[in-house]
Amino acid sequence: MTFGAIDFAQPWALLLLPLAALPLLRRRRDTLLFPTLDWLPRDRAGRIAGFAWRALAVLALAGIVLALAGPGTPESTVTRTGRGAEIMILMDRSRSMDARMKPSDWRTIDPHSLLYQVESRGEPKSAVARDLLSKFVEQRPDDRFALMFFSAGPMNVVPFTQHDAVVQAGIKAGGLGRGLSDTDVGRALTAAIDTFNARAYTGSRIILLVTDGGAHLDEPTRKRVREGLQANRIALHWLYLRTLNAPELDAEASAPPPQADGDDPAAIETRNAYYAQESIAEVSLHRFFQSLPVTYRLYQADSPEDLATAVAEVGRQQNFPLDFDERVPRQDHSRLLFSLAALCCALLLVYRSLLLRSWL
DSSP states (O other), rough: EEEEEESSSSSSGGOOOOOOOOGGSSOGGGSSSSSSSSTTTOOOHHHHHHHHHHHHHHHHHHHHHHHTTTTEEEEEEEEEEEOEEEEEEEOOGGGGGSOOOOOOOOOOHHHHHHHHHHHHHOOHHHHHHHHHHHHHHHTTTTTEEEEEEESSEEEEEEEEOOHHHHHHHHHHHHTTOOOSSOOOOHHHHHHHHTTTTTOOOOOOOEEEEEOOOOOOOOHHHHHHHHHHHHHTTTTEEEEEEETOOOOGGGGGSSSSSOOTTTTTTTHHHHHHHHHHHTTTTTHHHHHHTTTTTOOOOEEEEEHHHHHHHHHHHHHHOEEEEEEEEEOOOOEHHHHHHHHHHHHHHHHHHHHHHHHHHOOO
């Protein structure tokens, strides 16, 4: 039941509101037994005290009845403006993410013992990524985050929200159990893009892809990804957690494949080498991303320090004005009314004690 800007959870209690008028009724002891008191001086203090205790009694009863009715401000939506972005964190939860990253000093280690050093000293990629993403979310209170894991299929964990505690809980939950062996980046990307379809455009949008592998996307999937990113104006950032002996995508040029000039052996060899790299899933996915009509950035991370630098760079890149609607939950005002009633009752007790003391 709603009256203007106030609603009542238990409106039936309002039927008891007339009881608040009981202190205003005259009692038999208030009837004067004398024909006239005109010769007595006016007792202004007594009149004020009599009015005050009746007013306090009325307020106490009215406050209790209104509090029982459960008054409150209805749930509302408030448009706010901050600086940040709408960020969909799309995190790989496949079994390969449980492998270990290279230690910080991996470049100084003998290549023959590097594998042993990684297995003995490296940190799990998924754990490092979760820890850094948790700090990333904590440092950006104005952003709206969504979280989705994927392996063989996408798993929508947290819809877009500005409540960091929910996102932090979702990130932490990603450490439970072991990942699956299959990874389908195409299905995950299309599912992440679809989350923006029904949302009004209010500012910068990002899909933050966190994975250590690539994929060979078929043409229908490429078309859906390309058209979805462009239609929703979504930038794509890839945190590439490079596995030992995986290709270095930083060295990949964004230029089109070289053209063989006649029978020039060098040009033909270069072109063949270019297309030979297409068989590598990471290279194939990276080159597809480079061809997208939206902003694409690659952040390659070989060690935890590289990943921390990459996450910090993402934060610096995205700091634009952002309009968003925040749902404000219903505000209950029962406590305020109960407190008012309690105060009135306390004042009545003080008045009564003073009155009794004056009689003694």
